[in-house]
Amino acid sequence: MIVKDAVCPFCGCLCDDIEVEVDGDRVVAVTNACELGTKKFMGEKRLKNPILRDGDAWKDITYDEAARYAAGMLLSAERPLLYGWSGTHGEAQCVGVHMAELVRGVIDNTSSVCHGPSILAIQEVGHPGCTLGVVKNRADLVIYWGSNPIDAHPRHLSRYTRYAEGFFLDNAFRDRKVIVVDVRKTETANIADEFVQIKPGGDYAVLSALRAIVRGKTETIPRTVAGVTREQLVRVANLCKGAKFGAVYFGLGLTMTRGKYKNIRNAIELVSELSRHTKFTISAMRGHYNVYGSNEVNTWMTGYPFGIDFSRGIAFYNPGETTAVDILARKECDAALIVGSDPAAHFPRKCLEHLAEIPVVQLDPYPNATTAFCNVQIPVAVTGIDAVGTAYRMDGVPIRTRQVLSSGYPSDREVLLKMYTLMQEGKGQ
Amino acid sequence: MKVTLAMKPTARSFIPIEAESIVPKNFLAGTDLVVWRGNRELRLDEVFTVTVEGHADRSENVEVVLSGDDTFRLKRVGEYMEAGKITVLGNIGMHCGNFMTGGEIEVRGNADGWLGREMGGGTIICRGDAADYCASGYRGGRKGMTGGTVEVFGRAGDFVAEHIAGGTVIIHGSAGDMPGAEMHGGTLTVHGDCSRPAANMKGGSCYVFGTAQGMLPTFRKIGTVQHEGRTLIRFVGDVANRGKGNLFVRDYVYLD
Ligand code: SF4
Numbered sequence: 001m002i003v004k005d006a007v008c009p010f011c012g013c014l015c016d017d018i019e020v021e022v023d024g025d026r027v028v029a030v031t032n033a034c035e036l037g038t039k040k041f042m043g044e045k046r047l048k049n050p051i052l053r054d055g056d057a058w059k060d061i062t063y064d065e066a067a068r069y070a071a072g073m074l075l076s077a078e079r080p081l082l083y084g085w086s087g088t089h090g091e092a093q094c095v096g097v098h099m100a101e102l103v104r105g106v107i108d109n110t111s112s113v114c115h116g117p118s119i120l121a122i123q124e125v126g127h128p129g130c131t132l133g134v135v136k137n138r139a140d141l142v143i144y145w146g147s148n149p150i151d152a153h154p155r156h157l158s159r160y161t162r163y164a165e166g167f168f169l170d171n172a173f174r175d176r177k178v179i180v181v182d183v184r185k186t187e188t189a190n191i192a193d194e195f196v197q198i199k200p201g202g203d204y205a206v207l208s209a210l211r212a213i214v215r216g217k218t219e220t221i222p223r224t225v226a227g228v229t230r231e232q233l234v235r236v237a238n239l240c241k242g243a244k245f246g247a248v249y250f251g252l253g254l255t256m257t258r259g260k261y262k263n264i265r266n267a268i269e270l271v272s273e274l275s276r277h278t279k280f281t282i283s284a285m286r287g288h289y290n291v292y293g294s295n296e297v298n299t300w301m302t303g304y305p306f307g308i309d310f311s312r313g314i315a316f317y318n319p320g321e322t323t324a325v326d327i328l329a330r331k332e333c334d335a336a337l338i339v340g341s342d343p344a345a346h347f348p349r350k351c352l353e354h355l356a357e358i359p360v361v362q363l364d365p366y367p368n369a370t371t372a373f374c375n376v377q378i379p380v381a382v383t384g385i386d387a388v389g390t391a392y393r394m395d396g397v398p399i400r401t402r403q404v405l406s407s408g409y410p411s412d413r414e415v416l417l418k419m420y421t422l423m424q425e426g427k428g429q
Numbered sequence: 430m431k432v433t434l435a436m437k438p439t440a441r442s443f444i445p446i447e448a449e450s451i452v453p454k455n456f457l458a459g460t461d462l463v464v465w466r467g468n469r470e471l472r473l474d475e476v477f478t479v480t481v482e483g484h485a486d487r488s489e490n491v492e493v494v495l496s497g498d499d500t501f502r503l504k505r506v507g508e509y510m511e512a513g514k515i516t517v518l519g520n521i522g523m524h525c526g527n528f529m530t531g532g533e534i535e536v537r538g539n540a541d542g543w544l545g546r547e548m549g550g551g552t553i554i555c556r557g558d559a560a561d562y563c564a565s566g567y568r569g570g571r572k573g574m575t576g577g578t579v580e581v582f583g584r585a586g587d588f589v590a591e592h593i594a595g596g597t598v599i600i601h602g603s604a605g606d607m608p609g610a611e612m613h614g615g616t617l618t619v620h621g622d623c624s625r626p627a628a629n630m631k632g633g634s635c636y637v638f639g640t641a642q643g644m645l646p647t648f649r650k651i652g653t654v655q656h657e658g659r660t661l662i663r664f665v666g667d668v669a670n671r672g673k674g675n676l677f678v679r680d681y682v683y684l685d
Binding site for chain 2: 077078079103104105120123124199201202204205208209211212215217220221222223224225226227258259262265266269310311312313317318319320321330331332333334
C-alpha cells in the first residue's frame with residue numbers, strides 16, 4: 001500500500017509531501033523525504049511492552065502496571081519534573097500540562113535547551129516572522145545565521161529557499177541571494193553567495209555593528225568586528241537594504257552560544273531596523289518536528305511556552321530556574337516523567353547524576369540513552385507513523401500528521417490519559 | 430524585635446523552599462507563617478527553630494536573622510519587603526529581595542540568582558558573590574530595578590543589572606558577561622573586569638574600573654574623564670539603538 005501526502009515527523013520543516021510504501025506493519029520505501037526523514041519512517045527496533053527495572057535486570061510489565069507506577073510516582077513527589085514533549089503530538093502535550101497542574105509539578109520542553117533563548121528574546125522585543133510559504137514566494141534574500149540546513153533541515157533549501165521556485169520571482173535561483181553567517185565554513189556556506197565567518201562568541205558584536213551600519217553610523221565601527229571586516233559588514237548591510245524581501249533563519253549557532261537570548265534579541269532588532277528600509281522577517285529553525293507545538297500548547301494552556309512551575313498551584317515561569325537542566329543540576333526535583341525526548345543524550349553530566357538518583361518514567365517509541373536512567377520505560381506509537389496527531393511546523397503552522405500503518409502500540413496521548421485518570425482518582429477527583 | 434530563624438537540616442534538602450513570608454512586617458503578628466517546599470505547605474517551625482526576642486509594633490524595628498547550612502535553598506526571602514532588616518548569616522537562594530521597596534537585607538555569604546530582582550527601593554548588601562541576574566528585571570520585562578541600592582562585595586555573575594532603569598548597583602569584584610544589558614537609567618559600577626558591558630544601553634551610566642573584555646563595537650569614544658581619582662575612557666551609546674547612555678571604562682579590548 002502507498003500512502004500519499006504523509007507528514008514527516010522528524011524536523012521542524014514537517015514536510016507534508018512524503019510518499020510511504022507500507023507492507024503490513026512495516027514501511028518498505030519512502031519517497032520525497034530527505035535521508036533523516038527516510039530513516040525515521042523506516043523505524044528501529046522497538047520494545048514489545050513496558051519494562052520495569054528490577055535490580056540489574058528488566059521485568060516486563062503491562063501498560064496498566066506502568067501507568068500505575070507513573071501515577072504513584074508523580075503523586076508522591078514534592079517537585080516532579082515532566083520533561084520532553086517535542087517528539088510527541090499536541091494532544092498528548094495537552095494531557096501533560098493537565099498532569100503537571102494536577103500534581104503541582106514543573107513542566108518543561110526541549111526548547112529550554114534549543115530555542116528557549118529565542119522565545120525569551122521574542123518576549124522582550126516581539127517576533128517579526130512569517131510563514132515559510134511567504135519566504136518561498138517572495139524572499140530575494142535569505143540569511144542563514146548559525147544554522148546549517150544541509151545537515152539539520154535538508155529540505156528547507158529545496159522547498160523554501162535556495163532551490164525553490166518563487167511565485168513573485170522570475171528566476172528564483174538567480175534572483176534569490178543567500179548569505180550564510182557562521183563560525184565555520186559549513187556545507188551550507190558552500191552554496192551561499194556571501195559567507196560571513198565570525199569568531200566564536202562574536203555574533204552579538206557583529207549584529208550590533210550591522211545595526212549601527214544600517215543606521216548610518218559606520219564611522220563608529222572598528223576596522224574588524226569578531227573577525228569580520230568593516231567592508232564586508234557594509235556590503236552585507238547594503239545587500240540587506242537593497243533586498244525587496246529578506247528573511248533571516250537562525251539556529252542553535254546563535255541561540256546556544258555566548259549571550260544566548262541577547263543574540264536573538266539583537267538579530268530581531270536588526271530585522272526591525274532593516275524593516276525601516278525594506279521588508280524583513282526573522283524565524284527560528286526549530287529542530288524537533290513538534291517542539292514548536294509544545295510551546296504553543298503550553299502557552300495557550302498556561303500563558304508560558306516552557307519551564308512552567310506549578311508548585312504553588314499557579315503557573316510560574318523563569319527559565320534558568322524552572323527549566324529542566326537547571327532543576328536537575330541543582331537537584332531540585334524528586335521524580336521525572338520524560339516524554340518524547342532523550343535528555344541523557346544531551347544534558348550535562350551533573351544533570352544525569354541527579355536523574356540517576358530519582359525515579360524516572362519514560363515514554364518513547366524506542367529505547368534510548370535515557371533508558372539507562374529509567375525505572376520504567378513505556379513504548380508508544382510514533383506520531384505520524386502509527387499514530388495521528390497535530391504538530392506545529394517551525395513557522396507555527398499546525399499540521400495534522402497521518403497514520404501510515406497500524407502497529408498496536410498505544411499513542412502517547414492514550415498512555416498519558418491512563419496515567420492522568422489514575423492521578424485524578426488518587427487526588428479524589 | 431529580633432526574630433532568629435535557625436534552619437533545621439532536612440533530609441530532602443534539595444527541594445527548594447519558597448519563603449516569601451519571611452519579611453519583617455509579617456512577624457509583627459507572630460510567627461504563625463507558612464513556607465513551601467515544592468508543592469507541600471509547611472509551617473515555619475517545621476523548617477526553622479524560631480526564636481523571638483523583644484517586641485515591636487513597626488516593621489522598622491524588626492530584624493530577622495536567618496542561620497543554618499541550608500539557607501541557600503530558601504527562595505524569595507524578603508520579597509516585597511518595605512521596612513526592617515533581614516540578615517542572612519550564610520548563603521541565600523534565588524530571588525532574595527524581589528520587588529523590595531525599603532529596609533535592608535544583608536547576606537553574609539553568597540546570593541543565588543535574581544538577587545533584588547525588580548527592586549524599587551531599600552538596600553541589599555551581599556558580602557560574598559552574587560550569581561546571575563543580580564539586580565535585574567524579569568523575563569520579557571522592560572524595566573528591571575527602578576530604585577534602591579545593591580552592593581556586592583564579591584563577584585557578580587552574568588547579566589547583573591539587566592534592564593536597570595533606576596537605582597545604584599555596585600560590584601566590588603568582577604562581573605560576568607553583559608552587565609547592564611539594556612540599561613536605560615540608574616548607575617552600575619563594576620570595580621573589577623567584566624565582558625561586554627552596557628550592551629544595547631539606552632541611558633544611565635555604567636562604570637568599569639577594570640577592563641571591559643569583548644567591548645562592543647557600537648559605542649562612540651568621547652575622550653577621557655576623571656572619576657573618583659581614576660582616569661576613565663568615556664563612551665556614548667549604544668549607537669546600535671540610538672542610545673544616549675554613558676559607559677566609562679578604565680581600558681577595553683575589542684573582539685576584533
Ligand atoms: S526536511 Fe525534515 S521534515 Fe522534511 S523530510 Fe527531511 S527530516 Fe523530514
